[in-house]
Amino acid sequence: MKDVAYRGYMTVDVCGIPFEVKEVESNSRDDCSMGRSDSKMAIITLNKEMPKEVKESTLIHEWIHAVLDCAGMGEYSGDEKLVCVLQNELYRAGFRIKYME
Numbered sequence: 001m002k003d004v005a006y007r008g009y010m011t012v013d014v015c016g017i018p019f020e021v022k023e024v025e026s027n028s029r030d031d032c033s034m035g036r037s038d039s040k041m042a043i044i045t046l047n048k049e050m051p052k053e054v055k056e057s058t059l060i061h062e063w064i065h066a067v068l069d070c071a072g073m074g075e076y077s078g079d080e081k082l083v084c085v086l087q088n089e090l091y092r093a094g095f096r097i098k099y100m101e
């Protein structure tokens with residue numbers, strides 16, 4: 001869990017689990033408009049073509065889904081309105097997801 005360049009991908013911490021963050025083309029198979037979170041595979045996918053700010057905000061959104069899933073709170077993760085409110089307010093308050101070293 002040391003060198004990003006060596007690993008070849010970025011990871012974020014979700015409840016102590018390193019989740020791979022993949023940026024994909026919008027027309028690729030993985031795409032689900034802006035992003036998606038796969039807690040079973042520990043992968044967060046982001047649309048590569050979004051502006052930096054949207055990407056940062058979308059990463060917060062997918063991270064919240066992953067955290068709720070990993071915490072056994074899947075019923076809250078399925079509440080898109082809840083996840084969006086948390087995403088927007090965390091983003092507005094200056095919260096950003098840090099990539100693991």
Ligand SMILES: [Zn+2]
Pocket residue numbers: 061065080083
């Ligand atoms: Zn969502």
